[in-house]
Amino acid sequence: MGEFDLIERYFKRPAKRAVLGIGDDCALLQPPPGSHMAISSDMLVEGRHFFADVDPRTLGHKALAVNLSDLAACGAKPLAFTLALALPKIDEAWLAGFSQGLFALADQHGCELIGGDTTRGPLNICITVFGSVPAPAGKSQALLRSGAQPGDDIYVSGHLGDARLALDALRGKFHLPPALLQSARQRLEEPSPRIALGLALRGLASAAMDLSDGLVGDIQHLLKASQVGATIHTASALDRLAARKHAEWPNAGINDEAALTCVLSGGDDYELLFTAPPSTAAALQVAARQSATPIHCIGRINAAPGLQLLDENGVELPMHFTSFDHFS
Numbered sequence: 001m002g003e004f005d006l007i008e009r010y011f012k013r014p015a016k017r018a019v020l021g022i023g024d025d026c027a028l029l030q031p032p033p034g035s036h037m038a039i040s041s042d043m044l045v046e047g048r049h050f051f052a053d054v055d056p057r058t059l060g061h062k063a064l065a066v067n068l069s070d071l072a073a074c075g076a077k078p079l080a081f082t083l084a085l086a087l088p089k090i091d092e093a094w095l096a097g098f099s100q101g102l103f104a105l106a107d108q109h110g111c112e113l114i115g116g117d118t119t120r121g122p123l124n125i126c127i128t129v130f131g132s133v134p135a136p137a138g139k140s141q142a143l144l145r146s147g148a149q150p151g152d153d154i155y156v157s158g159h160l161g162d163a164r165l166a167l168d169a170l171r172g173k174f175h176l177p178p179a180l181l182q183s184a185r186q187r188l189e190e191p192s193p194r195i196a197l198g199l200a201l202r203g204l205a206s207a208a209m210d211l212s213d214g215l216v217g218d219i220q221h222l223l224k225a226s227q228v229g230a231t232i233h234t235a236s237a238l239d240r241l242a243a244r245k246h247a248e249w250p251n252a253g254i255n256d257e258a259a260l261t262c263v264l265s266g267g268d269d270y271e272l273l274f275t276a277p278p279s280t281a282a283a284l285q286v287a288a289r290q291s292a293t294p295i296h297c298i299g300r301i302n303a304a305p306g307l308q309l310l311d312e313n314g315v316e317l318p319m320h321f322t323s324f325d326h327f328s
C-alpha cells in the first residue's frame, strides 16, 4: 500500500460540510455568514505525549480531543480539521484503530476531516481544527483569556488530576486498584472536549481557557492576559480528583500531598477553566445542566497580581507546584 491508497482507505470520506474536502491541493471551507473562524493546532509526539504501545483507537480520539478542547475554550463550534501524520511504516491494524477513534469523536462533534499530509518518519500526529464563533457586526463572541475581572469567581469543569494519577500509576509510582486505574486511565487516554459547555458559556464567562499542562501553570496565563491575580481554595480543587471519591482510595497509598500534586500540577485534564462575575452564578448552573457538564467554583480573581493557594483552614500553601513545560 502506498501513501495515496492509505489516505483513500483510512481518511478520505465524502465532504459534507466543506465546499471541497480531501483530494485537491487545498480544501475549501465556508464559515457561517457573520462569524469568525477559530483555528488551533496541537501536535502529539510518540514518547512525549503518548506511550508507543497505546491503543491506536484511543490515540485517534485523543489527537482530535486535545484540539477540540481548544475550540471549546474559545466557545467555538467545530467545523473541520486537517491531519498531518508521520508514520514509521504502514501498519493497517494501527491505521484502522486510529481512524476509527478519530472519526468516532469527529462525528460526535460534526467536525469533518478536510485534508492533511502523510509522510514517513517517527510517529507524529498534528491536527489543526477550524471552528466558528458568531461575530455580529464584526465583534467576536469568542471567549478569551484576557477578560477576567477582580471579584470574578473561578470555575473548572468536570474533574482534575485523574489523568496525572493514571500516568504516575502507569509509570509505577502508584499502585492503583484495577477499577480505579481503569477510570483514571480513561481520563488520560480519552478526554472529553467540553464543546457544549464552551458554547453555553458565551456571553456568561468573562475569560476562559482549557487546562492541558496543569491548573497552577495554566491559570497564570489567564491571570497575565487579564492583568489580575487569584486565590484558589485547594480543598475545592482537591475535591475535583474523581479518584478521591473511590471507595478503594484509602488503600491506594496516595497521600494528600500526592493528590494535590495531581490536581494542581497534573496535565492532560482538558477541562475548562473560566471566570465569571458572581451575579452569573445561577445562569452558569443552567449552562452546566444544559451542557451536561458539572462545574465547580474553586476560587476568586483578585486585583492584586499573583496566585495564592489557600488550604481548608485559610492557611497559604507554599507555591512549589509547577506545571508542565517541554523545555524547562
Ligand code: ADP
Pocket: 007, 011, 012, 021, 022, 023, 024, 025, 026, 083, 084, 085, 113, 114, 115, 116, 117, 118
Ligand atoms: P500535496 O502534495 O498538495 O501536499 P498530497 O499529495 O500530500 O497533497 O495529499 C493529497 C490529498 O490528500 C490532499 O487533499 C491532502 O489534503 C490529503 N491528505 C494527505 N494526507 C492526509 C491525511 N493524513 N488525512 C487527510 N487528508 C490527507
Ligand code: MG
Pocket: 117, 118
Ligand atoms: Mg503533501
